[in-house]
Amino acid sequence: MSLLIEADHLTRVLPATVPVTLVRDVSLSVDEHEFIAITGPSGSGKSSLLYLLGLLDRPTSGHLRIAGQDTSSLNDDALAHLRLEMLGFVFQFHFLLPEFSVLENVMLPMRKAGRLSSTAMRERAASLLEELGLAGHLDKRPDQLSGGQRQRVAVARALANDPHVVLADEPTGSLDSKSSEQVFQILRDLVKKRGKTVIAVTHDMDIAARVDRRIHLVDGRVVSDERVAQAAV
Numbered sequence: 001m002s003l004l005i006e007a008d009h010l011t012r013v014l015p016a017t018v019p020v021t022l023v024r025d026v027s028l029s030v031d032e033h034e035f036i037a038i039t040g041p042s043g044s045g046k047s048s049l050l051y052l053l054g055l056l057d058r059p060t061s062g063h064l065r066i067a068g069q070d071t072s073s074l075n076d077d078a079l080a081h082l083r084l085e086m087l088g089f090v091f092q093f094h095f096l097l098p099e100f101s102v103l104e105n106v107m108l109p110m111r112k113a114g115r116l117s118s119t120a121m122r123e124r125a126a127s128l129l130e131e132l133g134l135a136g137h138l139d140k141r142p143d144q145l146s147g148g149q150r151q152r153v154a155v156a157r158a159l160a161n162d163p164h165v166v167l168a169d170e171p172t173g174s175l176d177s178k179s180s181e182q183v184f185q186i187l188r189d190l191v192k193k194r195g196k197t198v199i200a201v202t203h204d205m206d207i208a209a210r211v212d213r214r215i216h217l218v219d220g221r222v223v224s225d226e227r228v229a230q231a232a233v
Ligand SMILES: Nc1ncnc2c1ncn2[C@@H]1O[C@H](COP(=O)(O)OP(=O)(O)OP(=O)(O)O)[C@@H](O)[C@H]1O
Pocket: 014, 020, 021, 022, 040, 041, 042, 043, 044, 045, 046, 047, 048, 049
C-alpha cells in the first residue's frame, strides 16, 4: 500500500480576540484503499480536519503531504490542481448547480481539469451516473430528483476526475434511512470495488460501525484511531 495522506502535527487556529483552536496537533497517515470514519461530538473539529486533509483550508502549523508532496510550499493554484487530480468531495448538502442538468453537473470538474474532449467528458459522466443507478435522470435538473438521488449525483461528481481519495462530510446527514444505506453501500463499493480511499465525517453510528478504521476526535485532538476488521459482505 502506498501512503496517500501524511498529516504531521497539524494545528488550525482561527485568529480572533480569543483564538479558536479547531484542530490540535493531529498526526495520521492514510493509505490507499482505506475506508475511514471521522467521529466525535459536535464541535470537535471533524469538518475542520476534513477540510485540512482535503486542501480546502491550510493549517496554522504542521505539515501535510499528499501523495508524497509537501503542500505547505504550494500556492493556491498548485493546491487547486492537486485537489482536482487527487481528491473528490461529497458534502451533506449536495451543492449541485440548480440551473445545470445532472449530466452537466458531473461534467463540471472534468471541464475544470481540462483533460478530456467534450464527447469523452459526456460519456464518462453518463457512465458514472449509470453505474450509480441514475441512467434515466441525466437530463433532469437536481431539483427534480430525490435527496438520495441528488447525493448519488454528488458522488458521481466527486468521481469525475477519478480521484484517489473521496472526502465526505456527513454524506448521509440529510437523508432518510433507506437513502443513507444506499449512499453507504456506494461509498463502501468505492473502496472495495474501485480501490478508492474514502474518509467520511459522520455522526451516524451505524456507518461508523461498518468502516475499516475510526478516528475519534475530542476538542480537535485525535483521542483514538482504531482499525477494525469487518466481516466480508
Ligand atoms: N468560522 C468559524 N468561526 C468560529 N468558530 C468556528 C468556525 N468554524 C468552526 N468553528 C468552531 O470550531 C469548532 C470545530 O468546528 P467543526 O465544524 O470542525 O466541528 P465538527 O466536529 O465538524 O462539528 P459538527 O459535528 O457540529 O458539524 C466548533 O466549536 C465550531 O463552533
